[in-house]
Amino acid sequence: MVKRTSRDIRTANRYEVLRQIIAESPTSRQELAAATGLSLATVATLVGELLDLRMLTEVGFEDSAGGRPRGLVAVNAAGGALIGVDIAETYVRAELFDLGLNVLARAAEHMRPGESRPEQVVGHVTTAVGSVVAQAGIEGARVLGVGVSVPGQVDRVTGVAEYAPNWDWHDVPLLDLLTEHIAYPLHLDNPLRACAVAELWFGAARGHANAVVVNLGTGVGAGLVIGGGVHRGVSNSAGEWGHTTLVLDGRLCHCGNHGCVETYVGAPGIMLNLRELDPGGALLHPEDQTATVDALARGVAAGDPVAVKVVRDTARYLGAGISDLVNLLNPEIVVLSSWVAATLGEPLVAEVREAVARHALKRPLAATEIVLSPIPGDPVCLGAATFALEGALSSVTQRSSAARRGAPVPLKPV
Amino acid sequence: MVKRTSRDIRTANRYEVLRQIIAESPTSRQELAAATGLSLATVATLVGELLDLRMLTEVGFEDSAGGRPRGLVAVNAAGGALIGVDIAETYVRAELFDLGLNVLARAAEHMRPGESRPEQVVGHVTTAVGSVVAQAGIEGARVLGVGVSVPGQVDRVTGVAEYAPNWDWHDVPLLDLLTEHIAYPLHLDNPLRACAVAELWFGAARGHANAVVVNLGTGVGAGLVIGGGVHRGVSNSAGEWGHTTLVLDGRLCHCGNHGCVETYVGAPGIMLNLRELDPGGALLHPEDQTATVDALARGVAAGDPVAVKVVRDTARYLGAGISDLVNLLNPEIVVLSSWVAATLGEPLVAEVREAVARHALKRPLAATEIVLSPIPGDPVCLGAATFALEGALSSVTQRSSAARRGAPVPLKPV
Numbered sequence A, B: 001m002v003k004r005t006s007r008d009i010r011t012a013n014r015y016e017v018l019r020q021i022i023a024e025s026p027t028s029r030q031e032l033a034a035a036t037g038l039s040l041a042t043v044a045t046l047v048g049e050l051l052d053l054r055m056l057t058e059v060g061f062e063d064s065a066g067g068r069p070r071g072l073v074a075v076n077a078a079g080g081a082l083i084g085v086d087i088a089e090t091y092v093r094a095e096l097f098d099l100g101l102n103v104l105a106r107a108a109e110h111m112r113p114g115e116s117r118p119e120q121v122v123g124h125v126t127t128a129v130g131s132v133v134a135q136a137g138i139e140g141a142r143v144l145g146v147g148v149s150v151p152g153q154v155d156r157v158t159g160v161a162e163y164a165p166n167w168d169w170h171d172v173p174l175l176d177l178l179t180e181h182i183a184y185p186l187h188l189d190n191p192l193r194a195c196a197v198a199e200l201w202f203g204a205a206r207g208h209a210n211a212v213v214v215n216l217g218t219g220v221g222a223g224l225v226i227g228g229g230v231h232r233g234v235s236n237s238a239g240e241w242g243h244t245t246l247v248l249d250g251r252l253c254h255c256g257n258h259g260c261v262e263t264y265v266g267a268p269g270i271m272l273n274l275r276e277l278d279p280g281g282a283l284l285h286p287e288d289q290t291a292t293v294d295a296l297a298r299g300v301a302a303g304d305p306v307a308v309k310v311v312r313d314t315a316r317y318l319g320a321g322i323s324d325l326v327n328l329l330n331p332e333i334v335v336l337s338s339w340v341a342a343t344l345g346e347p348l349v350a351e352v353r354e355a356v357a358r359h360a361l362k363r364p365l366a367a368t369e370i371v372l373s374p375i376p377g378d379p380v381c382l383g384a385a386t387f388a389l390e391g392a393l394s395s396v397t398q399r400s401s402a403a404r405r406g407a408p409v410p411l412k413p414v
Helices: A006-022 A028-035 A040-052 A116-138 A174-177 A191-202 A266-275 A288-301 A305-330 A339-359 A360-368 A379-404 B006-023 B029-036 B040-052 B118-138 B172-177 B191-202 B267-277 B291-303 B305-329 B339-359 B362-367 B380-406
Strands: A054-062 A072-076 A081-087 A089-097 A103-110 A143-149 A154-155 A160-164 A169-172 A186-189 A211-216 A222-227 A333-337 A370-371 B058-060 B071-075 B080-088 B091-098 B105-108 B143-149 B153-155 B160-164 B169-174 B188-191 B211-217 B220-226 B333-337 B369-372
Touching: A006 A028, A006 A040, A006 A379, A028 A040, A028 B220, A040 A054, A040 A072, A072 A288, A081 A116, A081 A191, A081 A266, A081 A305, A081 A379, A089 A379, A103 A116, A103 B160, A116 A143, A116 A169, A116 A174, A116 A370, A116 B380, A143 A191, A143 A379, A154 B333, A160 A174, A160 B220, A160 B362, A174 A186, A174 B191, A186 A379, A191 A211, A191 A222, A191 A333, A191 A379, A211 A305, A211 A339, A222 A305, A266 A288, A266 A305, A288 A305, A288 A339, A305 A333, A305 A339, A305 A360, A305 B220, A305 B305, A333 A339, A339 A370, A360 B091, B006 B029, B006 B040, B006 B105, B006 B191, B029 B040, B029 B071, B040 B071, B071 B211, B080 B191, B080 B362, B080 B380, B091 B118, B091 B380, B105 B118, B118 B143, B118 B172, B143 B191, B143 B305, B153 B172, B153 B339, B172 B188, B188 B380, B191 B211, B191 B220, B191 B333, B191 B380, B211 B339, B220 B305, B267 B305, B305 B333, B305 B362, B339 B369
Parallel strands: A081 A143, A143 A186, A211 A333, A333 A370, B080 B143, B143 B188, B211 B333, B333 B369
Antiparallel strands: A054 A072, A081 A089, A089 A103, A154 A160, A160 A169, A211 A222, B058 B071, B080 B091, B091 B105, B153 B160, B160 B169, B211 B220
């Protein structure tokens, strides 16, 4: 049964209003209504809820040319803190944000190759979270939640990391392990969703109903924004674009399949593109993805023909794979995110645009644009913190509807 | 700006209630509430609207063990007629339905290769529509609308067939041309959307929030059901899965790209698979897709090793391409539709299931099933008629809200 509820709409509207206030503070209810297309009555109700939660604060009145002065609201940045954790193949990063999603503290833990047992990773996460709370000098009680992005496929309900291909993790009860060390409310999901949520709330996908956030790192995938929300699929594994067959019977992928997009455009795939072109060349740092991609970026900037050719070859694969997404989903925008995209930057994006123009069908091509993520810093941390924000908003709703029904309101201990 | 309205929800709920009544008539408001998850008050309002429109009729009371007897409603099959038109590469079919979506009349026009100028196609559509109205012996005024499915990419608002690759149509003003000959309200879209809507209302996707309807004919594509509705994309061209690159630098496709899924699993692609395996064989009917696919189906049934091998090879390509959809969208169900799927039937589906099991990631694979469309007859005609039904429901809404505002209610002349 497909059950559509007005609660889904209310949640989406609450996000929309808060997004708008975060983007433009202070603002009036009237401006919010105009910007979101919601009625003034709806906006007033939602703003009231957010004021009750101390996520917003009243900040005076707007000068008005006659008529009643309009009350202004702003994000109550000090109303709470959110933590976003990015567990990647080679590092764990944590960032602590205020409610305006400004970074107050950062911590990073390096992980050596092979250092990927669940308890090792949990140790790094615990250290990084402790570090950002200490640095920010805030009381633990003010942390509204911790969003954790973990590679691969994650069951959001049980908190089990079902499959992380680069580590060969299977059914790791990550939420349970983290809960032993971290007392804040925890929200798990994967980097595809984190990047998509970050772009939707704060980046290039803001205000778009249909967007694709292509994540280019060690692994690759696509966060899908459909109908103004993140599309998760029936078991929260949507977006595995990295395992689209691009070259039937092509390179072997760790998923067991051959010719997956990821084997050509993930960082190890790019290293292989380089090795095939220039086996003994100076750009290749065997065993070091970051150094190799950095060297490629510098090489392109310096006009090194090998670097230019490798980026062009990679863009050709990417162009075909992104065209698949454009043809299939007909999005308004394709955003290139994560560290490989950030490092190779505009030269890569320019090549990708040309390749997509050669591959994609005219009608969807004309409707879409391809851009680099405008989010400074780590979009995965930001997106993970946004999960925590969404979680805080939804637990708040449950509390306030319980309160409306006259039930006792248990506050979640942290 | 992403504007979510309660009207979208109301429309979706109206569809859901009508779908349920069409599936199970007679029924009570209470049963409808239980089946749809909507409140009894909402169901009562929606049923009231549909009664006002004479789409439903009251049919007495349910026996009840005490308490107030429950009123029963049923589809008012005679309340209007809907026509669905399937414009394909080799034929034009029209079917006339009552409001219970039972076929009352059918007509088909054969199109010879090359007979694909817009005015020729419009002539066939006009003849077929005239024929089903005459056969059904109904007054024209009872036809609530005509849905027309046209291959390729269609602008639903302007009614322009923007690109039909198999005919090399570019920007054909099809709606304008049809309007010169057909006086009923017309609703244009493409076969991907028609098959998706047919499965969502009446077929294997009923009750699923996330489904993919894979359309296997001369052209191939995927109708996408996401969040309980058809995903059209920003310019109504979503679903062009046929132009996903499966074999980089592979077979040349009429879209200008190489290695598209369609070149391996569309009917001409299957003919090429056969020709490559058995160049002078008896199964191949050059220039006749239908006869060749029929011969393959008979060959598989008879255990002909060439036919078995061709279907297996085709399923291997299909399996890789469908795995891309499973990995990317994480659907609950994949439905194989259109004439090639219907002709090759369960032997094809069995091979496809095996191939997808080899290619797809475990988590999305475990969440999905692959089935043959259960819709008897032409799902494209049924889906196109459903566009007309959706159109009639939405014009009704506009009238009834105009009436509620006290405005005059213009009835659409037919």
